[in-house]
Amino acid sequence: MDKNAKVIAIASGKGGVGKTTVTASLAQALAERGNTVLAIDGDLDFRNLDLIIGLDGSFAYDLGDVALGNCVLNDAIYKSAFADNLYFMAGTVEGEAEKRVDSSVIGRLLDHLRPYYDYIVVDTAAGMGKSFELYTKNADTVIIVTTLYKPAIRDGEKIAAEIAKDGIQTYMIVNSLDERLIESKNAPNVDEIIDSVCVKLIGLLPCESRLIRWQNGGLSPMDRRCEIKTQIDDIAARIEGENRPLKKFWK
Numbered sequence: 001m002d003k004n005a006k007v008i009a010i011a012s013g014k015g016g017v018g019k020t021t022v023t024a025s026l027a028q029a030l031a032e033r034g035n036t037v038l039a040i041d042g043d044l045d046f047r048n049l050d051l052i053i054g055l056d057g058s059f060a061y062d063l064g065d066v067a068l069g070n071c072v073l074n075d076a077i078y079k080s081a082f083a084d085n086l087y088f089m090a091g092t093v094e095g096e097a098e099k100r101v102d103s104s105v106i107g108r109l110l111d112h113l114r115p116y117y118d119y120i121v122v123d124t125a126a127g128m129g130k131s132f133e134l135y136t137k138n139a140d141t142v143i144i145v146t147t148l149y150k151p152a153i154r155d156g157e158k159i160a161a162e163i164a165k166d167g168i169q170t171y172m173i174v175n176s177l178d179e180r181l182i183e184s185k186n187a188p189n190v191d192e193i194i195d196s197v198c199v200k201l202i203g204l205l206p207c208e209s210r211l212i213r214w215q216n217g218g219l220s221p222m223d224r225r226c227e228i229k230t231q232i233d234d235i236a237a238r239i240e241g242e243n244r245p246l247k248k249f250w251k
């Protein structure tokens with residue numbers, strides 16, 4: 001029987017807050033729960049999810065090639081080594097292809113992919129540019145990622161307000177949470193962040209000093225024993241309708 005993928009766009013106002021990390025980890029967690037998952041790198045200019053999701057970058061086709069007819073859609077979809085039923089597509093579009101890809105093209109692309117996957121998780125580019133426009137407007141759910149950094153929170157507020165206009169289901173992840181910063185009043189607490197961004201919280205992720213080493217080495221935090229894995233597994237369960245109370249990972 002055909003599937004009907006739920007499209008989840010991972011977005012943020014500010015760059016560098018952890019969208020790519022969340023996309024790769026959440027897609028892997030959902031795949032490990034038995035779903036067939038496609039992770040799309042929705043950045044139209046710079047591809048980087050491939051490096052973080054277990055592909056070595058040696059692949060031939062991206063969305064631009066599909067748009068130009070250089071290949072069929074299936075040729076641009078690659079299997080990730082991180083989970084059995086986890087797939088990846090690069091959304092880069094260059095030159096002539098860029099003019100051809102608009103919101104209705106992405107809408108049709110997603111409609112075409114939906115019957116083959118349970119989830120399509122899209123790593124969008126920061127801000128409210130074309131990547132945001134193309135993917136968040138075509139998503140069933142948007143997850144906004146922020147950190148404790150005030151500019152990231154304010155930018156998150158701005159994109160949350162923009163998404164609210166379309167009435168799309170929206171959640172928030174607070175990443176790189178450092179409780180010491182909150183306790184010493186050097187950062188807003190989680191309730192204050194929820195009050196500012198006005199979006200339902202779906203999870204909190206701790207600062208993990210080993211993360212960059214793992215990612216640079218082509219490893220996934222989901223295959224390590226770490227708190228990011230525990231928290232992402234809970235977020236995946238919540239997305240699938242399970243009631244998992246927030247676990248405090250700080251003392």
Ligand SMILES: Nc1ncnc2c1ncn2[C@@H]1O[C@H](COP(=O)(O)OP(=O)(O)O)[C@@H](O)[C@H]1O
Nearest residue numbers: 015016017018019020021176206207208211212
């Ligand atoms: N929870 C975390 N703890 C520590 N470092 C993190 C965490 N999340 C992300 N990072 C690091 O922050 C940088 C940006 O993360 P990335 O996922 O690429 O963000 P974005 O896609 O929003 O630009 C990377 O070096 C990544 O390793």
Ligand SMILES: [Mg+2]
Nearest residue numbers: 019020048123
């Ligand atoms: Mg990124």
